[in-house]
Amino acid sequence: MARSLAQSGQSHVFFIDAVLRPTLMRLEALGVQPVLAHSEKGAAYMADGYARLSGRPGVVAAQSVGAANLAAALQDAWLGRAPMIALSGRKQPAAQHRNAYQEVPHGPLFAPVTRSSVAVEAAADLPRLFRQAWSAATVAPPRPVHLDLNGLMGEVIEQGDTGQAEPADFSEWNAPRHRPAPDTAILAELAGRLAAPGKLAILAGDGAALSSCGEALLAVAERLQAPIATSLGARDLLPSRHPLNIGVAGSYSAPPANRILHEAEVVLLVGCDMGDQVTHAWRIPGPSTTLLQIDADPLELDRCPAALSLQADPRTALEALLPLLGTAPRDAGYAESAGRQIAEWRAAVTPRLESAEAPIDPARLCAEISANLPEDGVLVADTGYSGIWTGTLIEFNGTGQRYLRAAGSLGWAFPAALGAKCAAGARKVVCYSGDGALYYHLTELETAKRRGIAITLVVNNNRGFGQGWPNLVRAAGNRPEVAGTLLRFGEHTDFCAIAAGFGLRGIRVEKPEEIGPALREAMASDETVVVEVMTGIDHRAPEPWAPEVKA
Structure with a gap:
């Protein structure tokens, strides 16, 4: 073995x-x-x-x-x-x-x-x-x-005998190992449906990211003038600033993406599992929206009622689909409307990205990571608020940069980032973790030191579990100390001192203008460096849009 x-x-x-x-x-x-x-x-x-x-x-x-x-x-x-x-x-x-x-x-x-x-x-x-x-x-x-x-x-x-003298070679068996081609008749029907007039959007999920279909996906979207939303796990599939990219959909979404998808008359699902996170509890897209589907996983086909479903590797299917779509011009009104909504939201959030507040607004931290992540850098993010902050506010180039996120296990990001660095070679790996998540696996700082694994460990330190904080404060009513007892940590933990105890460096950041220099210094190191960013627990991440419930 x-x-x-x-x-x-x-x-x-x-x-x-x-x-x-x-x-x-x-x-x-x-x-x-x-x-x-x-x-x-x-x-x-x-x-x-x-x-x-x-x-x-x-x-x-x-x-x-x-x-x-x-x-x-x-x-x-x-x-x-x-x-x-x-x-x-x-x-x-x-x-x-x-x-x-x-x-x-x-x-x-x-x-x-x-x-x-x-x-x-x-x-x-x-x-x-x-x-x-x-x-x-x-x-x-x-x-x-x-x-x-x-x-x-x-x-x-x-201690036994395998009976085989020669080792096996699985070097070509990488995921996805097989890329099944689409049925030509179903593909032609799909092309016909997509060419029909109407508000058409694309929702690309984790299966699309696994297929590495970004280039083909953009080509199809540009031909169809279709806005594209992604799942959180596919955030790095497309350039964040592409005019048709409307961002992450679902529960971890900035407001425009869900609203734009809800307006669609037809949505093409590409490698998207339609779980409750990517659909914001199955409210996005709307109930009258026609769904068309491409997926390599047969268990995902028709999980939601689809007018047409095609089993195929997403990249292979999209590359075969493109020449069938023709070159007739499409009405770009829906895509242009989507672009305006995204531009308005970007303008509204810009003051937070440039915030000079202290404690630091995590939105400013996200902007600094966007500005400093190398062209081939890897960002590893935890679940919960770490996923929402990074999924909505950090920009990716859609080519060399990668985004790995926890699928739900708090504390996953730090050890996962160490493993990612083992695979990354010379590429820089940045981990985005809240303090609550980092407490799970602090001991792996010793592993990073002993094995010489160099990552930049960014700690969004608001001294508590921030995502549920306002709801618990409201529930506590006139007993705010109860909320603090349940969700706040002590004020004396010093992650930089803890890093030093493991033989590593830590950089404490208390002013927004210090974030960029700290990130660059940490990424230049040949060891893991902890960048402890002091943020406020009352800063709120972008909230997803949801349709009103009719009485």
């Missing part, structure tokens, strides 16, 4: 001791770096970030007692459609069903968060099952898989 991972071009694997020790030593000898983390979740999130940036399976391992923690950590990779291979030890069959110390059945734990969870009983089974696992992880949509290795630390498999 070690030789196969090296042959396949894997640069890092992530683990919690004690598991597969001889294999890990062999990996290091072969040039594959084993990264010891401080928790199964930390290790899994690192592997997740590695997988999302590289398209290669992130490999993570833990011994038997850590299997439950490892399974829980795969939820974000499952929801975020990341290819991962999770390896766990398992006590031998003779110890099962006998109250063995720290042993519980692993299969039920992994079932909800993996495409496949398989017990590996003998070393001779490993080449076949590992090959199947790699394949299953990288098909569309990518998902985690799990191999449960015989032996507390997998030692039964390690």
